[in-house]
Amino acid sequence: MADRQPADRQPADRQPADIRPAAPADATGIAAVYAPYVLTSVATFETEPPTVAVLRERMASGLPWLVACDGRDVVGFAYASAHHERPAYRWTVECTVYLADAGRGRGLGRALYGRLLPDLVARGLVTALARITLPNPASVALHEAMGFRPAGVMPQVGFKLGAWHDVGLWALRLVDPPPGSR
Numbered sequence: 269m270a271d272r273q274p275a276d277r278q279p280a281d282r283q284p285a286d287i288r289p290a291a292p293a294d295a296t297g298i299a300a301v302y303a304p305y306v307l308t309s310v311a312t313f314e315t316e317p318p319t320v321a322v323l324r325e326r327m328a329s330g331l332p333w334l335v336a337c338d339g340r341d342v343v344g345f346a347y348a349s350a351h352h353e354r355p356a357y358r359w360t361v362e363c364t365v366y367l368a369d370a371g372r373g374r375g376l377g378r379a380l381y382g383r384l385l386p387d388l389v390a391r392g393l394v395t396a397l398a399r400i401t402l403p404n405p406a407s408v409a410l411h412e413a414m415g416f417r418p419a420g421v422m423p424q425v426g427f428k429l430g431a432w433h434d435v436g437l438w439a440l441r442l443v444d445p446p447p448g449s450r
Contacts, residue, residue, distance in 0.1 A: 287380060287383050288334065290335045290347075310428050331348040333347040343368045349361060359395060378414065393443075398411050398438040401434070402436050408436070421436050
């Protein structure tokens with residue numbers, strides 16, 4: 269990608285944070301990053317910030333959660349979750365990234381996905397999906413830069429902050445489906 273530079277040659281404002289698998293102790297920092305999205309934006313359709321305990325339960329799902337940290341501060345996170353509970357969907361996950369103000373404009377969304385997506389491939393998953401409340405040009409640009417392609421729009425499926433919102437679906441084929449998959 270044209271705007272990527274080697275990690276040791278990135279401008280100061282794009283210095284990478286430490287990206288690593290999330291641990292239960294990171295749930296407090298994840299909650300701090302996520303709560304403003306829940307309370308003031310339509311990036312998520314949750315309307316009450318989840319508790320640290322609820323986030324820890326979600327993190328224990330068996331699918332990857334990653335954090336981007338500046339020192340001890342979580343400045344972003346990404347994770348995969350099951351697309352649907354029915355068995356035929358077991359090859360498909362939904363992915364998302366959230367960044368604190370301190371994490372924006374530093375390439376951390378790409379860096380988090382750059383670690384998350386190969387992990388999904390290693391697990392044998394076939395398709396990654398992303399739901400994006402529209403309009404959200406920054407999220408669309410991130411997902412398309414990572415290879416996601418538009419798969420459709422669900423019109424006016426969420427009501428939050430006094431308005432109805434469309435949600436776009438973006439899809440990324442991680443690997444070719446295995447023949448005769450069980």
